[in-house]
Amino acid sequence: MGALRPESTNGAGGTSGGGLAVPMAWLCAEYLADEVLRAAALVAPGSLEYRAGLQALTLTVHLAEDPDRPPAGRIDEWLRHTAYDRPWPPWVEERLAGRRAAGGEGPDLALAETAWRRLRDTWIRAADLDGRADGDAGCPVDEAEQIWLPAWKLGLPLAHLSLHLR
DSSP, X not given: OOOOOOBXXXXXXSOTTSSOBOOHHHHHHHHHHHHHHHHHTOSOTTSXXXXXXXXXXXXXXXXXXXXXXXXGGGHHHHHHHHSTTXXXXXXXXXXXXXXHXXXXXXXXXXXXXXXHHHHHHOEEEEEOSSOOOGGGTTSOOOTTSEEEEEHHHHHHHXXXXXXXXX
16 A cells, blocks of 8 residues: 555645644545455455455445444445446446545545555456356356456455455
8 A cells, every 4th residue: 555644635735733634534444444354364464365355345445434324334335335246446436536526635535546546557467257157157267267357356356255254
């Protein structure tokens, strides 16, 4: 993710109280995502797969944010957003655009946009999960047959499965 840097919220090089703008919403979402992925123990923490799953789940949690509901009550919503048949990239783009339009500048939005850019623009060589024919549902995936795919296509199923195992 890179180092967290203080962000200015008033254009004058500081915040209105003289303190740093801390991306608390993003950090809370990242903490929750990390807890879910570690508990599922599907991939090694620190691996490329783990980082893709962490960023995908953090983005989902952050963009589906509802401060009036506890995290435990939102797992079903996160599962719906990360499901295979859902158009996750357009949902992410729409939510980010909505936050920008609402004047949501700041470190949380900056970190969310950076995470999305990395997930979208980083390509990973991995097993082709989409290349299976409909009749192959019971057959295992041949992990030797690998293709290049954007990191979100690897991270999103990991995030979804980790949520199921929670």
